[in-house]
Amino acid sequence: MTERLLLGPGPSNAAPEVLASLSDPLVGHMDPAFLDTLDRVSSMLREVMRTSNRLTFAVSATGSGGMEAAIVNLVEPGDTAIVCVNGVFGSRMTEVAARAGARVVTVEAPWGSPVDPQAVASALDSHPDARLVGIVHAETSTGTRSDVQAVAAAVSGRALLVVDAVTSLGGMPLEVDGWGIDVCYSGTQKCLSVPPGLAPITFSDRAIERVRSRTSPVRSWYLDVTMLERYWGSDRVYHHTAPISMVNALEAGLRLVLDEGLEARWDRHRRVASELGEALEARGFTYVPHPDHRLPMLHCVRVPDGFDEAAERKRLLTEHGIEVGGGLGAFAGTCWRIGLMGHNARTGSVTRLLDALDRALV
Amino acid sequence: MTERLLLGPGPSNAAPEVLASLSDPLVGHMDPAFLDTLDRVSSMLREVMRTSNRLTFAVSATGSGGMEAAIVNLVEPGDTAIVCVNGVFGSRMTEVAARAGARVVTVEAPWGSPVDPQAVASALDSHPDARLVGIVHAETSTGTRSDVQAVAAAVSGRALLVVDAVTSLGGMPLEVDGWGIDVCYSGTQKCLSVPPGLAPITFSDRAIERVRSRTSPVRSWYLDVTMLERYWGSDRVYHHTAPISMVNALEAGLRLVLDEGLEARWDRHRRVASELGEALEARGFTYVPHPDHRLPMLHCVRVPDGFDEAAERKRLLTEHGIEVGGGLGAFAGTCWRIGLMGHNARTGSVTRLLDALDRALV
Numbered sequence: 001m002t003e004r005l006l007l008g009p010g011p012s013n014a015a016p017e018v019l020a021s022l023s024d025p026l027v028g029h030m031d032p033a034f035l036d037t038l039d040r041v042s043s044m045l046r047e048v049m050r051t052s053n054r055l056t057f058a059v060s061a062t063g064s065g066g067m068e069a070a071i072v073n074l075v076e077p078g079d080t081a082i083v084c085v086n087g088v089f090g091s092r093m094t095e096v097a098a099r100a101g102a103r104v105v106t107v108e109a110p111w112g113s114p115v116d117p118q119a120v121a122s123a124l125d126s127h128p129d130a131r132l133v134g135i136v137h138a139e140t141s142t143g144t145r146s147d148v149q150a151v152a153a154a155v156s157g158r159a160l161l162v163v164d165a166v167t168s169l170g171g172m173p174l175e176v177d178g179w180g181i182d183v184c185y186s187g188t189q190k191c192l193s194v195p196p197g198l199a200p201i202t203f204s205d206r207a208i209e210r211v212r213s214r215t216s217p218v219r220s221w222y223l224d225v226t227m228l229e230r231y232w233g234s235d236r237v238y239h240h241t242a243p244i245s246m247v248n249a250l251e252a253g254l255r256l257v258l259d260e261g262l263e264a265r266w267d268r269h270r271r272v273a274s275e276l277g278e279a280l281e282a283r284g285f286t287y288v289p290h291p292d293h294r295l296p297m298l299h300c301v302r303v304p305d306g307f308d309e310a311a312e313r314k315r316l317l318t319e320h321g322i323e324v325g326g327g328l329g330a331f332a333g334t335c336w337r338i339g340l341m342g343h344n345a346r347t348g349s350v351t352r353l354l355d356a357l358d359r360a361l362v
Numbered sequence: 363m364t365e366r367l368l369l370g371p372g373p374s375n376a377a378p379e380v381l382a383s384l385s386d387p388l389v390g391h392m393d394p395a396f397l398d399t400l401d402r403v404s405s406m407l408r409e410v411m412r413t414s415n416r417l418t419f420a421v422s423a424t425g426s427g428g429m430e431a432a433i434v435n436l437v438e439p440g441d442t443a444i445v446c447v448n449g450v451f452g453s454r455m456t457e458v459a460a461r462a463g464a465r466v467v468t469v470e471a472p473w474g475s476p477v478d479p480q481a482v483a484s485a486l487d488s489h490p491d492a493r494l495v496g497i498v499h500a501e502t503s504t505g506t507r508s509d510v511q512a513v514a515a516a517v518s519g520r521a522l523l524v525v526d527a528v529t530s531l532g533g534m535p536l537e538v539d540g541w542g543i544d545v546c547y548s549g550t551q552k553c554l555s556v557p558p559g560l561a562p563i564t565f566s567d568r569a570i571e572r573v574r575s576r577t578s579p580v581r582s583w584y585l586d587v588t589m590l591e592r593y594w595g596s597d598r599v600y601h602h603t604a605p606i607s608m609v610n611a612l613e614a615g616l617r618l619v620l621d622e623g624l625e626a627r628w629d630r631h632r633r634v635a636s637e638l639g640e641a642l643e644a645r646g647f648t649y650v651p652h653p654d655h656r657l658p659m660l661h662c663v664r665v666p667d668g669f670d671e672a673a674e675r676k677r678l679l680t681e682h683g684i685e686v687g688g689g690l691g692a693f694a695g696t697c698w699r700i701g702l703m704g705h706n707a708r709t710g711s712v713t714r715l716l717d718a719l720d721r722a723l724v
Contacts, residue, residue, distance in 0.1 A: 022384035025365050028373065028685045060559070195388055195606055197422070220461065241373060323393065
């Protein structure tokens with residue numbers, strides 16, 4: 001059995017309690033015991049996402065499936081969708097929206113820079129009919145945080161605001177209701193430290209109203225929230241067989257988050273991030289994003305001159321069992337992406353990484 | 363922790379080895395160790411599906427997501443899709459196809475009867491431009507087997523043949539290459555006895571050719587096989603984060619299937635099915651399908667006169683921890699659906715069910 005310390009862009013290591021819960025015996029997806037589990041998961045997700053949205057649940061797919069669920073429900077063919085792009089996952093959202101039939105308008109920012117709220121406001125001025133604005137909170141491809149609160153203020157209810165919180169949820173401040181987000185989705189395998197496979201998602205009443213008032217059916221049967229809410233809600237109408245073991249794992253992971261306390265968890269990510277940051281800079285690594293926009297859970301850094309990043313990444317994996325990520329796009333070959341997510345956001349992770357790294361740098 | 367003997371329409375209980383594998387520590391989705399796992403899973407799926415199709419993998423969604431993956435890749439807006447309907451899952455396929463933009467032509471058979479191959483041939487005569495014929499091998503809503511081999515002969519290459527093998531795979535004969543099936547999908551939680559969450563799927567070269575020659579993009583980014591094959595195939599291009607723990611569980615489940623031997627497993631399902639069938643008929647239950655079309659892994663039976671099926675189902679669950687399923691549609695309130703799938707297709711399951719049942723019938 002291969003053991004890894006997962007310090008890449010995700011997945012992170014799952015906590016032992018979470019891994020153990022995966023082995024719980026199965027119950028049926030319509031069993032009263034499992035329906036209670038669904039209710040607890042919804043309720044805990046509301047706490048972690050900081051929302052009172054009734055429709056808060058987990059899509060039976062990974063984070064990218066969550067993105068597709070958000071977009072495909074809101075978009076009707078011909079709708080205008082404004083999508084902010086400053087990395088891989090913003091680009092992905094344009095692709096998903098186009099396939100859903102949207103006319104996509106992009107608000108671009110350089111990779112490693114945050115989205116400019118003023119540019120979003122201007123795009124809305126130019127496209128007042130836009131159905132939605134989509135933005136990635138924490139760009140995993142560049143380690144960059146965009147100010148979703150400021151973007152939400154710029155949107156100001158003129159369109160539905162869709163936020164990708166795949167990497168941010170559970171690791172840094174995110175306020176679905178407080179900021180005025182309409183649809184927010186995440187993945188389980190980052191700061192929640194649950195294996196990949198589910199996408200937590202929440203829809204505001206305004207967003208659901210939008211889905212209900214569609215004139216054409218949602219193009220995806222599997223992701224149609226008007227049917228999914230009849231299973232996760234009190235109707236309990238069968239739609240598809242829920243991924244029972246993964247839902248159990250999500251419950252275990254959310255319980256750990258809430259036992260720790262959400263704000264304490266954000267603090268922990270911030271504290272351990274600065275430990276790593278100082279150590280990396282002392283070793284000649286330099287951050288891609290400006291300090292104001294760095295993610296605590298994902299560090300996108302240029303490697304020192306003369307440092308063979310690919311060989312060194314491979315050495316860390318094979319000799320030390322530590323996974324870190326390479327750069328993407330223009331950053332390939334010159335950058336690393338180091339994740340300190342959820343269960344792995346601990347001083348011990350930093351120490352183990354630095355010990356292994358120093359053997360190469362010496 | 364709730365313990366259940368799952369003798370409903372699925373999920374079945376996972377084997378202990380499968381549950382244990384879910385707790386394996388995580389590795390990254392691009393880790394060489396995990397990429398080897400993907401190769402082993404593909405290879406074992408080919409054996410279990412009886413195909414040499416290169417593109418044989420697991421969709422990161424449940425069986426219904428597999429249905430959507432099959433349809434959304436093959437269908438372009440305006441295409442004609444012939445869908446055979448003799449129960450809930452055939453109806454579901456019409457819905458999925460319509461949302462993908464297909465003009466749907468149905469070939470109907472009464473619930474509890476198999477699809478008529480001659481009716482499929484006639485539909486193709488009337489719609490020679492049809493892109494695909496879709497059929498459910500084992501209708502979980504009625505416990506009925508359709509003769510896919512005969513339907514394939516009727517189709518005879520005039521359209522792509524899409525087969526839903528969610529309930530049949532691993533529990534009864536299914537020959538993807540031998541019968542001439544183009545796309546076949548399944549679920550993990552039936553006769554493979556792996557928890558729900560993945561959809562094994564295979565595409566013939568002819569089917570992939572069809573996807574490649576589309577003039578419009580696949581409407582789903584998440585399910586687009588032209589991208590998924592670049593991750594599961596030798597390119598190893600990141601698409602979405604694979605559901606690692608579930609893939610590990612699928613590997614463990616497939617290994618058990620192949621260790622037992624596929625044909626021995628089919629025999630076991632058949633043998634245990636006849637044990638249950640005789641016992642049920644002796645107690646006044648009568649089968650919905652004709653003996654020639656009964657499924658070994660799912661028994662759809664009318665309950666005896668005066669038998670309160672809902673109360674009795676609830677009693678089995680709460681007093682004995684045994685789940686059986688109720689009837690659907692016109693069979694609601696008068697039928698049970700009893701599953702003997704995968705790990706649960708054992709004499710011990712039959713005995714435990716009959717013991718519990720006889721306390722009510724006496």
